[in-house]
Amino acid sequence: MAEGAVELSAEDAKLVTLARATRARVRSAEGAACRDSDGRTYAAATVDLPSLRLSAVQVCVAMAVASGSRGLEAAVVLTDADTVDPQDLAALGDLGGTGVVVHRGDPAGRSVQTVHHP
Template identity: 75%
Template sequence: MTEPTPESAATPTELSAEDRKLVTLARATRARTGAAEGAAVRDTDGRTYAAATVALPSLQVSAVGVCVAMAVASGSRGLEAVVLLTDAGSVSDGDLAAVREFAGADVPVLVGDPRGAVGGSTAS
């Protein structure tokens, strides 16, 4: 797992309005489903996708993985930002690889706790 880098500008009150929207979407999705993680992404057209971890006996997909799959299936051409809310405190290498493969390097990935307090970021 890749540990996020703490940033002084990583608190929700200091995020852009667009990034605060992603935090709200990820938090609501996680709370509604009771899942381990909630995530939201914004694509290069400004569309947002929110998802929770899928943990079925026959199918396991991370919240970020579901968001990337939704964006790809919707015809998106890339991502501008990713938010992951998790107890784990970091984003998995697999999730970073999926974001990087789809959207390239340097997509900001903000990582926060389940309440939506963003504690750091990393790049894809």
């Protein structure tokens, strides 16, 4: 897994905007957005209910699957965590396969790390 902060493309910067807006709107711990292989985007926030707990990334992947997506190109997660959660990477890999680019940013949307899913 390669890591390192890089300049975001315009399409990936759009994902940051979507994740940031979704996180702020629901006052969630995390916000995420992903782009599927058809160019459609999905944005979500963490779900933290007594009977259901999903990360923002997991909700994005579920939305993509429920919409009929067959693959992912990129994802963004805005979080206070120091790394991308391994379960989030697994979910992205389940749908996206290898090569999904994952950007982790702080809650304000500043890019901190880029991970290429193996």
